[in-house]
Amino acid sequence: MRWDYGKVYKEIRQAKGLTQEEVCGSFLNRSTLTRIEKGEIIPRFDNMVFLLKQIDMTLSEFKYICNEYYPSERRQIITKMQNNISYSNTEELEKLLIDCQNYLKNHNDIPIRNIYHRGLVILEIRKNGIKNNQALQILAENIWKELEVKDQWYGSELALLANIIFYFNDEAFPLITEKILVSLDRFKNYRDIKPFQLSLLSNLSTIYLQKGLIKDCEQLTQKILTLSKELKVYNSLGFAQVRLGICQRDESLIDKGLTLLKLTEEDDLVAMLEKEVEQFYKQK
Template sequence: MTHIRQSFGKEFKKIRENKGYTQQYVAKEAMARSTYTKFESDSIVPTITKYFQILNNLDMTHEEFNYIHNHYQLKGKDAILYQFKTMAVNNDLNTLMNIRETTKNYLNEHEDNVVQDIFYICDALITLSKTNDLSQAAPYAEKVWHRIAQLDKWYLIELRLLNNILFFFNFDTSHFISKRALIELEHYKHFHEAIELKLAYSMNLIYLLMENHNYQQALEKSDSLIRLSKEKGRYRILGVVYVRKGIILTKLKKSTTETEGWIQKGFNLLEAIEDLSLIEELKKEVLYYMNAHTKDLIIKST
């Protein structure tokens, strides 16, 4: 049987006592109380199965315990994964360079597919930031896709990796990834991270469909995302999809009153939550898609 490599008994004892739990309570369904006593004194090391059962009895996840064990700090791969998640909302060049350096140092001492993928993703985003040339950046993203494309099933980490490089590929590949990702995420409906990924993939899919001039399908996806964003209280995303729905309706030759109403609604929502930087980005998107007359009306109204 596989055993935990490190001794955590004394830390388990401290947590148990802080929670006011007895040894009998924490040991239930894992081992005899007398055996658990030896574990707390670091005389024995539990199997992985028993380790997780004890954690469950302590009402604690492995992630939380590992964080406590590391003196409330993230170390090694955990720190890299945390930094990687921040890239979704902060991918400025300095941040990317720092994450790349951290992954490089880690890979000098460890072999790890996911950290290697994060390294490649940083290379892709850094190259794009410096050159503004997708053709130069795409080969790094393709290294990540080459590995993941061979997997029969994608889990949350693979889905997050792919979400960061979706726009480095042609429409067919990006569309395939988005559709499969949304299917895979249906298995994780009770996971908070999965909900965030579903929202992100849905938003990206709408953009891909718009870029491919598939406006009717983009409209259908927009309506679905509007419902999901309202249900989950994600008003930042809701504001963006309102604006995009207005753009889509314009491309579908709907009335000016209807299209401008949706766009104005989106900008009003984003102004209410004071997301000024996103408003500026969306103004650029409106300019990109709309004709001159409509552009002037919309930009003036914001």
């Protein structure tokens, strides 16, 4: 990782054919930019945001360049979890947890720790299921102890909740669900949180289905369907089609969803949903 990011900024600015005067405009003194590019001062946050905007670059891209055009170990872990937020296979998840453990040995990093906790819960569910799972209960309780005392839930808290929502008892569940939906609505225009939103809504709809609350399940699944189309997340789209087909008693919609998932080789998800169809659709 290059820490002479003033020099990196200068290299990018010059490569884009921009002068210091063009970048600074009336917002920043040219002498300040000169000192930043020489590494003599560290820019304030608002100045750095402005400077990156002026060269049409995100902070994420700038950090990628500072890391010699390669994602950092931390960024690789975060990206892996984001790309496998719902339906990654067990082997890949186990590798991700090992990466987290190795990284956390040398870094005090709360986001990576949260990813590790989420991964442990997901892995336990996949290996041993939810019912009568004492290890899973302990994992969920530890996460909830941290979340319960927070006044508001943001993106990271919602990501953790997505994996322990099944933990809440019948009495607490409606209140927790209401708070989750309010939090999601607050972030409805923030694209980065939408993958977590998909995961949360999917787990909530599963609980509603299992409780026999079909109308509630249908409403949430409609949200999943709309969001999946917007994000072009085809495994979630197929999932939503099958789930909606169960709620609406629409066999053609079930077939459509299963066909999509088979074409995209989501074999584990297909197997799970076929069991769901057998339990909640064919036996009704």
